[in-house]
Amino acid sequence: MTARRTTVLEGTRTRRIRNPKDGEIEAAVLNMARETSVVLSETDDTYIQVWQRPDGIYQLEHRAGSPQEHFQTLTVSPEKVHTAFIAWRRNEAAWADPWTWKSISEMF
Helix, strand or coil: CCCCCCCEEEECCEEEEECCCHHHHHHHHHCCCCCCEEEEEEECCEEEEEEECCCCCEEEEEEECCHHHEEEEEECCHHHHHHHHHHHHCCCCCCCCCCCCEECHHHC
16 A cells, blocks of 8 residues: 655635545535635645636646646546545555546646
8 A cells, every 4th residue: 555645735715734634625625615726735746636617617637746747637526526635645546547637738
């Protein structure tokens, strides 16, 4: 098993929490409102984040270091976003596999 990441959780409506518990991540994601965001970061360049767009769609992104490693996907399911956040934080090898990711490196 891979070691859990040391992380910081923060967001538009979420206070900054170092090494959040699963329940704190779950509450932050499941209680999002439209046009708010939640970020779970290991470093400034290694993170997973979500923004709930005005249309209610969740825009999920992750970055693994450089701008060339920045990807995005969309979902209507806050539960799937929560699952992705937890698996990412646990550093599970296949956490990103259920998603179809699009590179957004050209934006940076």
